[in-house]
Amino acid sequence: MVRTDISALLPFILEGIEPWLEKAAAAAEKLNAETAFAGWLHLPSNTSAELLDKINAAAAKIRSDSQVLLVIGIGGSYLGARAALELLRPQFGSDGSPEVIFAGNNLSGLYASQLLAYLEDKDFSINVISKSGTTTEPAVAFRISYSLLEKKYGEAAAARVYATTDANRGALRTMADKAGFTTFVIPDDVGGRYSVLTPVGLLPLAAAGISIKDMINGAKAGEAEYLRKSSDNPAWLYAAARQALYAKGKKIETLSFWEPRFRFLGEWWKQLYGESEGKENIGIFPASLELTADLHSMGQYMQEGERTIFETMLYSQPEAPVVIPFDEADLDGLNYIAGKDMDYVNRTALEATAKAHTDGGVPCMRLDIPAVTAASVGNLFYFFEVACAVSAYISGVYPFDQPGVEAYKKNMFAMLGKK
């Protein structure tokens, strides 16, 4: 479970958090009344054993016949799976599972050409993820990579394609039904940025050997906790605190994590919050920091730049004790921490940084999570989703649309001469 610690915010929220928790309660009511896009809300408890079995069966086939799984998707069809993979897989080398490579999230010719050359002599499968099947980036990537798949495997190519798409409509559904791809469904009432716990995220994770059952169970435990009507609900606390700070002129939130493997969790979080809240000319600007690395890059700005920032520290429990060795000569002066665990020093750095930033005018709260496992990652995804919807409703915007995303597409289609 996530624990939200806002104790250090009190000097910044002078009227106290209570009025903001009342707003959170009202926002939670709105969320309960949502019908069009609230499919994610009880998704964990509604996920059937049959669905997980079907995903695991597809994953088992991919694991048996593929060195690479190419996952084609953009936005919400990309960031969640990548975030979880970076959190849960080894950071160096391979554990013997298929390599997962993401494509369809850019239009770079070099990326595509290097990817095609790399796949040429690999056994691979494709998981193409798109509600419509017509979004430019994934559609281009699928055309190109499916050509290679057909060249390599001929008529057997279709059996290596897993399409995650709409149940009934759209180009990818039509293609899949015609060609006989294995298909998985993106529910109608789950928007892209809330879709990580559907087959969108689950199939790539299962193919990488991650327990999606544990992940869903972790999220299911979150349903009980984060939908609870209580002023100590950690999702309400997080939502209330960030809106209270925004009202006080803190316009930028940095999600600051303490290990490199959280980088794409940060990217997933930026989409969730930026796309849900950044509308009608308001919204907290979401940024992320990888600490302690970024204390030596963005640390100066955090300490002394414009005082319009607040910080959310995301800290997970240690997993691997590494003791700092004693050194007779002690030229580097580290013997005062010799014998200590690295994670003890890491946690101390967190506390030192929280104090320094708070003293410098950057309010700092903390989200404490257990050790990183499939279950705790599922729980964390769900926590952020609930807190985001509540936070957006507090700020007065509708959390589940993204009207601004069409503007560049409209220009692009006109410039490309699309009829």
Added chain:
Amino acid sequence: MVRTDISALLPFILEGIEPWLEKAAAAAEKLNAETAFAGWLHLPSNTSAELLDKINAAAAKIRSDSQVLLVIGIGGSYLGARAALELLRPQFGSDGSPEVIFAGNNLSGLYASQLLAYLEDKDFSINVISKSGTTTEPAVAFRISYSLLEKKYGEAAAARVYATTDANRGALRTMADKAGFTTFVIPDDVGGRYSVLTPVGLLPLAAAGISIKDMINGAKAGEAEYLRKSSDNPAWLYAAARQALYAKGKKIETLSFWEPRFRFLGEWWKQLYGESEGKENIGIFPASLELTADLHSMGQYMQEGERTIFETMLYSQPEAPVVIPFDEADLDGLNYIAGKDMDYVNRTALEATAKAHTDGGVPCMRLDIPAVTAASVGNLFYFFEVACAVSAYISGVYPFDQPGVEAYKKNMFAMLGKK
């Protein structure tokens, strides 16, 4: 050479760019008068063939006896080399050069333990980069990884360590001289974030097989161009435009690039600008976007969130033509761009996005660079360095210190009981 295109900014800089270019000229004078930390300014033309030969000789040894080069450093001793490597190496698989792994930029026990396990059965060398040798993160990483190196190679371990450090002083210099490590010098008058074109950045790049001679030559060409006293100097234009926008209330700059391989160039840029300008409670908050991916995550915020953002598009010339194939069925509706090059679509997306964002109240300028090569990357590093110093001087702060970085360290040492 970088070309700075600010033509789309005119609606936002009502008084015109001229007064800001005058400020840039005055700022460039201050930069010329700087003595303490201006070693980077003529570094490219002052870099001797002997130094490059010495670096290349060390690199050749690493390439001959190591599967992995472990580069230990944080902040400016980390981000530049990583940025250039991600730009210049293959994005998938290996080209046969040693793998470069970065350490000493975090305090995660899990990262360290997975790294040690991975190195156990690899031949590896260490490049430890630190002016003082006592910065906590790299010092801890070096203690731990040098232990493994000694366990594997005994007395031959020292011949596998390359220390990039102060010429005369500090713990790492003392250790290196005592143990007989090969050493390279970080000049006194070059700060960390301006050090990528010293041995700090050059040795890891040479070990990866990148031409550091080309990189320095590219930067050297930049000296002629970006130190030129002229209102069409592209570094002045960039510096003037960003400060003009900041004065108009645009508080956040996103550096938006069009291929995934620019991600760590963005991180390097964030340190350079954030650490140089974020002081005295002012400064543009630097953020980065990877496009088109982030159009499907941060795109909504860019289009309709708070109108306090401006955007700098960084675009490099295409390198690999990949033609979008024709498909008889055309279910995905892509045939209107069949036969076109992916990079043509990418460039069109850039123009469509620049127009959409500008129309939406986010002023958008463009930095055009040639195809990505060692020379053009060296040139780009140097461009950003000059423009950053000029921009900081325009804003009234001193570009070369970072007083705020000490605050968390002071707290941390107290909490850890350092005498």
